Amino acid sequence: xxxxxxxxxxxxxxxxxxxxxxxxxxxxxxxxxxxxxxxxxxxxxxxxxxxxxxxxxxxxxxxxxxxxxxxxxxxxxxxxxxxxxxxxxxxxxxxxxxxxxxxxxxxxxxxxxxxxxxxxxxxxxxxxxxxxxxxxxxxxxxxxxxxxxxxxxxxxxxxxxxxxxxxxxxxxxxxxxxxxxxxxxxxxxxxxxxxxxxxxxxxxxxxxxxxxxxxxxxxxxxxxxxxxxxxxxxxxxxxxxxxxxxxxxxxxxxxxxxxxxxxxxxxxxxxxxxxxxxxxxxxxxxxxxxxxxxxxxxxxxxxxxxxxxxxxxxxxxxxxxxxxxxxxxxxxxxxxxxxxxxxxxxxxxxxxxxxxxxxxxxxxxxxxxxxxxxxxxxxxxxxxxxxxxxxxxxxxxxxxxxxxxxxxxxxxxxxxxxxxxxxxxxxxxxxxxxxxxxxxxxxxxxxxxxxxxxxxxxxxxxxxxxxxxxxxxxxxxxxxxxxxxx
Amino acid sequence: xxxxxxxxxxxxxxxxxxxxxxxxxxxxxxxxxxxxxxxxxxxxxxxxxxxxxxxxxxxxxxxxxxxxxxxxxxxxxxxxxxxxxxxxxxxxxxxxxxxxxxxxxxxxxxxxxxxxxxxxxxxxxxxxxxxxxxxxxxxxxxxxxxxxxxxxxxxxxxxxxxxxxxxxxxxxxxxxxxxxxxxxxxxxxxxxxxxxxxxxxxxxxxxxxxxxxxxxxxxxxxx
Numbered sequence: 001x002x003x004x005x006x007x008x009x010x011x012x013x014x015x016x017x018x019x020x021x022x023x024x025x026x027x028x029x030x031x032x033x034x035x036x037x038x039x040x041x042x043x044x045x046x047x048x049x050x051x052x053x054x055x056x057x058x059x060x061x062x063x064x065x066x067x068x069x070x071x072x073x074x075x076x077x078x079x080x081x082x083x084x085x086x087x088x089x090x091x092x093x094x095x096x097x098x099x100x101x102x103x104x105x106x107x108x109x110x111x112x113x114x115x116x117x118x119x120x121x122x123x124x125x126x127x128x129x130x131x132x133x134x135x136x137x138x139x140x141x142x143x144x145x146x147x148x149x150x151x152x153x154x155x156x157x158x159x160x161x162x163x164x165x166x167x168x169x170x171x172x173x174x175x176x177x178x179x180x181x182x183x184x185x186x187x188x189x190x191x192x193x194x195x196x197x198x199x200x201x202x203x204x205x206x207x208x209x210x211x212x213x214x215x216x217x218x219x220x221x222x223x224x225x226x227x228x229x230x231x232x233x234x235x236x237x238x239x240x241x242x243x244x245x246x247x248x249x250x251x252x253x254x255x256x257x258x259x260x261x262x263x264x265x266x267x268x269x270x271x272x273x274x275x276x277x278x279x280x281x282x283x284x285x286x287x288x289x290x291x292x293x294x295x296x297x298x299x300x301x302x303x304x305x306x307x308x309x310x311x312x313x314x315x316x317x318x319x320x321x322x323x324x325x326x327x328x329x330x331x332x333x334x335x336x337x338x339x340x341x342x343x344x345x346x347x348x349x350x351x352x353x354x355x356x357x358x359x360x361x362x363x364x365x366x367x368x369x370x371x372x373x374x375x376x377x378x379x380x381x382x383x384x385x386x387x388x389x390x391x392x393x394x395x396x397x398x399x400x401x402x403x404x405x406x407x408x409x410x411x412x413x414x415x416x417x418x419x420x421x422x423x424x425x426x427x428x429x430x431x432x433x434x435x436x437x438x439x440x441x442x443x444x445x446x447x448x449x450x451x452x453x454x455x456x457x458x459x460x461x462x463x464x465x466x467x468x469x470x471x472x473x474x475x476x477x478x479x480x481x482x483x484x485x486x
Numbered sequence: 487x488x489x490x491x492x493x494x495x496x497x498x499x500x501x502x503x504x505x506x507x508x509x510x511x512x513x514x515x516x517x518x519x520x521x522x523x524x525x526x527x528x529x530x531x532x533x534x535x536x537x538x539x540x541x542x543x544x545x546x547x548x549x550x551x552x553x554x555x556x557x558x559x560x561x562x563x564x565x566x567x568x569x570x571x572x573x574x575x576x577x578x579x580x581x582x583x584x585x586x587x588x589x590x591x592x593x594x595x596x597x598x599x600x601x602x603x604x605x606x607x608x609x610x611x612x613x614x615x616x617x618x619x620x621x622x623x624x625x626x627x628x629x630x631x632x633x634x635x636x637x638x639x640x641x642x643x644x645x646x647x648x649x650x651x652x653x654x655x656x657x658x659x660x661x662x663x664x665x666x667x668x669x670x671x672x673x674x675x676x677x678x679x680x681x682x683x684x685x686x687x688x689x690x691x692x693x694x695x696x697x698x699x700x701x702x703x704x705x706x707x708x709x
Contacts, residue, residue: 151505176505177629180512205519 348386620688
């Protein structure tokens with residue numbers, strides 16, 4: 001830039017020099033022509049030459065000064081624009097340059113300003129878009145992975161990290177370094193080779209064992225494969241529920257078939273001639289009766305359970321005295337308790353506050369718990385009921401000195417038809433639904449059940465709401481309404 | 487592990503070997519998990535499936551071997567790359583052997599399923615878990631070039647060995663008490679032995695990882 005300016009200056013001076021020299025030459029020639037070249041003229045000629053040289057020097061200085069000043073003015077605004085451009089280049093998109101009207105570079109400055117503004121807007125939009133995408137990926141329950149055509153991972157979301165129990169950064173690594181599950185490799189290879197979508201279910205073993213539904217989609221743009229997106233949907237819970245439902249149907253059929261087969265068998269025997277033998281007939285009819293009874297109680301329990309589960313059952317919510325309710329239950333089971341010579345101690349309930357419950361349903365809870373306790377306690381043992389108040393909740397404990405429950409069965413004891421010892425339970429006339437019913441009723445009452453067991457018997461805990469404060473009444477009934485609606 | 491090279495085709499070949507090796511590892515890991523399940527759940531269907539997988543593993547072994555030999559012959563790798571190829575050739579053998587042990591376990595499980603269970607298995611699943619973990623961690627150490635984990639696997643091999651000895655003693659008492667149990671007890675004894683071998687192969691892989699990363703041979707030396 002500067003070099004150009006200096007060049008221009010030199011050119012001007014040189015031109016001026018050439019012009020002057022030419023002019024001088026012509027003057028001298030004319031003088032010679034006129035033959036006036038005397039000594040006088042010779043002196044004047046020298047003087048003239050000196051004046052010309054001086055004036056040319058002056059002209060050169062003047063030109064240099066002018067052009068320097070001019071250049072400096074425009075270079076200053078040009079420098080400002082250049083500085084701004086370099087700052088924009090460094091990422092400071094907010095930079096603007098002042099536009100001087102009339103200046104030569106004002107057009108340029110305006111254009112650069114406009115360009116900066118547009119770039120800033122564009123970048124803002126892109127980062128907004130990226131933030132939105134990030135938020136969506138973070139919020140997704142499904143694990144997501146994007147890989148390039150070489151099988152290198154380019155993007156994953158937090159759910160993917162969790163699913164594969166990963167701690168380190170995975171972007172830039174190969175899928176095989178993340179998981180060596182054979183089906184994953186096969187799918188990736190297949191999708192990359194065929195460019196077709198692929199859907200499959202697989203068992204993951206990294207971290208906890210999970211059942212995962214995977215959906216592979218190739219990223220194809222203008223017929224060219226740019227990579228693959230895989231979505232991993234954790235369906236462990238769904239599969240678990242399906243299994244429970246399948247088991248339930250199988251269990252129900254099995255439980256119903258057993259008494260029916262027995263009734264049918266004895267009825268056929270009776271028809272085939274046993275009726276003629278009064279002794280046998282009475283015994284067989286007794287057996288038929290007892291199994292019909294079992295069938296009836298099983299169907300009754302099933303109906304209760306399905307009502308409780310569907311939430312269509314009406315629940316009263318009023319103040320119930322615990323000692324009274326339990327006394328009533330003990331009176332109902334009097335005969336059984338007496339037969340087995342079991343001591344039932346309810347003295348721990350004397351101080352218990354009144355609870356908020358449906359009296360009939362609460363009784364059902366205690367009938368099941370006390371009946372179980374009596375059933376699984378050897379003759380001469382004891383069943384103790386006690387209560388402990390904690391704020392506006394009261395926990396009733398039903399403790400027996402029975403055979404106890406193995407610890408591996410404890411978590412499943414409240415499941416429908418779950419039995420620790422199925423032969424024994426059926427001998428005792430159990431339907432396998434009692435504890436499931438207990439759990440459902442207590443949950444509908446806004447309470448909770450739990451169990452503890454050791455070699456020396458088991459303790460069942462039922463936590464209920466006290467009916468003390470009116471606010472509690474409202475809260476509980478609301479919760480009830482919610483539970484029922486659900 | 488694959489360092490900068492002048493020839494990128496060479497890189498592609500090396501990473502292909504690595505990919506196939508890890509894939510084979512994944513298959514073998516699955517086989518260990520499945521044969522434990524076949525044993526514990528007494529599932530003959532599962533056992534048959536594992537036996538069928540053996541062919542695939544053998545085929546992978548041959549394929550990886552060929553790839554390695556091809557690289558050796560055509561590229562004459564040096565230093566780190568040579569160590570890697572040597573290691574791949576060895577790991578492949580270990581993995582194939584593990585596959586074989588799994589098939590043997592599955593075969594024993596099939597036989598065991600024909601008769602009632604001798605006793606509840608307590609130490610067996612523990613051993614199976616320990617062996618599966620050792621294989622998984624050895625392969626993880628290979629992926630990450632993690633010498634620390636590799637050394638730990640070598641040290642932990644003792645635990646599986648002890649469990650195996652304990653099993654052998656326990657089953658011996660069964661056999662001495664009741665000769666009717668001999669056949670089943672012998673089968674369980676051999677399963678225990680197979681699991682112990684699987685853990686040994688995992689240790690071999692771990693030692694190779696140390697060799698690959700540090701260029702130091704730690705075989706047959708106290709860790």
